[in-house]
Amino acid sequence: MKHLTNIGRILFALPFGLMGLNHFLMYSYMEGISTTFIPGGGWTVIMTGLALIAASVSIISKKFIRTSCLLLALLLLIFVLTIHVPGLFSPDHQRFMFALFGLFTNVALMGGALLIAGIYKEKSSET
Numbered sequence: 001m002k003h004l005t006n007i008g009r010i011l012f013a014l015p016f017g018l019m020g021l022n023h024f025l026m027y028s029y030m031e032g033i034s035t036t037f038i039p040g041g042g043w044t045v046i047m048t049g050l051a052l053i054a055a056s057v058s059i060i061s062k063k064f065i066r067t068s069c070l071l072l073a074l075l076l077l078i079f080v081l082t083i084h085v086p087g088l089f090s091p092d093h094q095r096f097m098f099a100l101f102g103l104f105t106n107v108a109l110m111g112g113a114l115l116i117a118g119i120y121k122e123k124s125s126e127t
Contacts, residue, residue, distance in 0.1 A: 009059060013056045014056065014060070016056040020052030023045050023049025023052065054068070055075075069116045069117035076113065079106050083102065084099045084100075085099075087100075088103070
């Protein structure tokens with residue numbers, strides 16, 4: 001059972017590292033789609049990319065995993081509130097659907113991050 005937990009933890013973390021890397025590889029696109037009310041413009045894209053990569057490395061290496069997962073859940077909540085919820089009010093059907101599926105995806109990922117944070121909290125209190 002421990003092997004399944006390790007595999008699941010790594011499979012959960014890898015896409016965040018790739019998404020973070022994507023913030024650098026597709027910087028111009030990411031900056032272009034960021035909403036006007038998110039402060040920092042390009043710096044926000046860079047900082048978000050670094051945060052996603054750091055969370056991925058932390059979860060895979062099991063260093064500060066609980067804190068990283070809690071911060072990752074907070075970052076995903078910020079994505080939901082600043083990107084996806086406003087998109088739900090778009091008259092453009094394509095943007096609405098993108099926002100809806102992004103909202104569902106980020107809420108599910110937030111749940112996974114909180115689950116991992118909870119598992120590692122229990123393990124640290126047992127030892």
